[in-house]
Amino acid sequence: MKHKTFEEWMTYVRDEVDEKTRVEFENHLYECDQCMEVYLEAIERQETSFPTVTDPDGFTDGIMAMIEQEKPVTKIENPRTYAKTKFYQKSVFHYLVAATMTLLLMTTGVFQELMTIVTDFENKSPKESITEGIMKETFSFVEEPNQTNKEANE
Numbered sequence: 001m002k003h004k005t006f007e008e009w010m011t012y013v014r015d016e017v018d019e020k021t022r023v024e025f026e027n028h029l030y031e032c033d034q035c036m037e038v039y040l041e042a043i044e045r046q047e048t049s050f051p052t053v054t055d056p057d058g059f060t061d062g063i064m065a066m067i068e069q070e071k072p073v074t075k076i077e078n079p080r081t082y083a084k085t086k087f088y089q090k091s092v093f094h095y096l097v098a099a100t101m102t103l104l105l106m107t108t109g110v111f112q113e114l115m116t117i118v119t120d121f122e123n124k125s126p127k128e129s130i131t132e133g134i135m136k137e138t139f140s141f142v143e144e145p146n147q148t149n150k151e152a153n154e
């Protein structure tokens with residue numbers, strides 16, 4: 001039996017061999033532990049050498065250029081001012097909405113109606129269901145660790 005060299009196994013790992021050679025190499029692997037070891041070494045070598053960067057400086061520059069392009073520099077000249085304006089605009093917007101709503105509700109007497117609805121809801125809502133909900137929550141909380149313990153024991 002003719003053993004293969006490390007270089008030969010490298011060509012096999014890199015998939016640089018033709019179909020006939022590949023089959024021959026594979027058959028040899030089944031029969032030969034010695035070559036299996038060399039083959040595994042070849043795989044290891046191939047894995048460590050796989051991400052080859054031929055031009056490290058150019059590679060870094062390329063990535064930096066990509067990051068620069070991602071930055072929306074043209075849109076915002078001063079991020080701090082932009083954020084402040086955004087927040088101010090938001091606050092004003094919410095204040096206006098709130099003021100408008102309050103005015104509307106006051107003038108249409110919806111506040112009065114809302115109060116009635118809330119009181120109705122409080123009277124009608126069964127207190128037990130809330131308690132049940134809390135009980136369920138508590139039980140599920142207690143049950144969960146037991147469940148995991150059971151699974152761990154199995």
Ligand SMILES: [Zn+2]
Pocket residue numbers: 002003004028032033034035036
């Ligand atoms: Zn061999």
